[in-house]
Amino acid sequence: MNEKGSISLPYYEKARDLHQKHLVVDAHFDLLPLVLGKRLRGETRVIERDYLSSLREGGIGLVVSSLFVPNEYLPEMGLRRALDQVSALHAEMEESPGLFTLCRNTQEIRNARQKGQLAILLSFEGLEPVGNDLALLRIFYELGVRGIGMTWSRRNYAADGCFFNPVEEGQKGGLTEFGVKVAREAARLGMYLDISHLNDEGVEDLFHSYQGPVMASHSNCRALAPSMRNLTDDLIRKLASSGGVMGMNVCSTFVGNPDIKKLDEKDLADHVDHIRDLVGTDYVGFGFDFCDEMRDFTKPGPHRNYDCIKGHPHSVEFSAELLARGYSEADMVKLIGGNFLRFLEKTIG
Structure with missing residues (x-):
């Protein structure tokens, strides 16, 4: 049931039942960058073969796939x-x-669930594909893209990203004039804004210039893991005041200190507790950002796995841990997907 044997069977079974009965949302998964890489090697039916069974085992009904461009393809490609x-x-x-489908609004997400299909939503992870051409944002909207993460952890025409580790850089900036225009155009089109990877200055600018709810699709609490990729308590409060949601990220560096111990679902649940104590349970969900599959391309740390939860099937264990901590069934329905669905209803319709 649990490879560590740390979660009692009743909690696990209740969590599994919740994951089957209610919509479970993963607000950040690098699905299409992974799929494209495999298709360029000549593979086909990649989602069906490599990802669908694990998503189903975890009861995942909606994944938000990033559109992400690695540094080596920029700026020309x-x-x-x-x-x-x-x-x-x-x-x-x-x-x-018939197995999965691109969704553009919440009604299409519900329709996909009724048909037993995996719903897929598209979101930029960095606006490099748009450059500084606002008209391209409308083109991507027509192609079905509904989320805008203005930056990855680098600078572009819209804003400055937050870096994973200290780097030498000039004066940090917040939103540029183009970034402010993007926020306004997003509101006009019916796209949502995602502040994960945006630096603190940019997040503050966005809260000042944009009145709608914002998402932090895959960010945790800086109070528990002091990475600039995580949100301060003040930013969490501002996000909640906007009506937004933040998704819990399984990357060990953003959960705790992986140099000290091997992290697991208990450590990630501490972040949910922290958010609950700050603002309640209406503003948190799942944005797992599973990265162990990418470990061959980066240098591992002392612990081989980057992720404190080992893939979508084990998201049930995370929910079981939350149940064991006393979260009610009503809270869990919100945490596993209801909060993100409410956010999407307000932003993309």
Whole structure:
């Protein structure tokens, strides 16, 4: 049931039942960047073969896939690489008909769930594909993209990202004039804004210039793990005041100190407790950002796994841990997906 044997069976069974009965949302998964890489090697039906069973085992009903462009393709190939990821999804849907579908609003998400399909939502993880051309944002909207993470952990025309580790840089900036225009255009089109990877200055600018709810799709609490990728208590309060939601990230560096111990679902649950104590249970969900599959491309730390939860099937154990801490069934329905669905209803319709 649990490889560590630390969660009692009744909590696990109740969590598994909740994951089957209610919509479970993963607000950040690098699905299409991974799929495109495999398709470029000649593979087909990648989602069906490599990802669908684990998503189903975890009861995941909606994944938000990033559109992410690695540094080596920038600046010349940013637009092309993002379009290739959208194209890869359409090719995958043709090869695996009826198993998963691109969704553009919450009604389509509900329709997919009724049909037993995995719902997929698209979101920028960095606006490099748009450059400084606001008209391209409308084109991507027509292609089905609904989320805007203005930055990854680097600078672009819209804003400055927050870096994972200290780096030498000049004066940090917040939102640029173009970034402010993006926020306004997002509101006009019906797209949501995601502040994960945006630096503190940019987040403050966004709260000042944008009146709608904002998402932090895959960020934890800086009070518990002092990474700039996490949110301060003050920013968590501002996000909650906007009506936004933040998704819990399994990356060990953002959960605690992986140099001291091997982290697990208990450590991640501490972040949920912290948010609950600050603002309640209406503003937190799942944004796992599973990265162990990418470990061959980066240097591992003392513990081989980057992720404190080992893939979507084990998200049930995370929910079981929350149940064991006394979260009610009503709270859990919100945490596993209801909060993000409410956010999407307010932003993309």
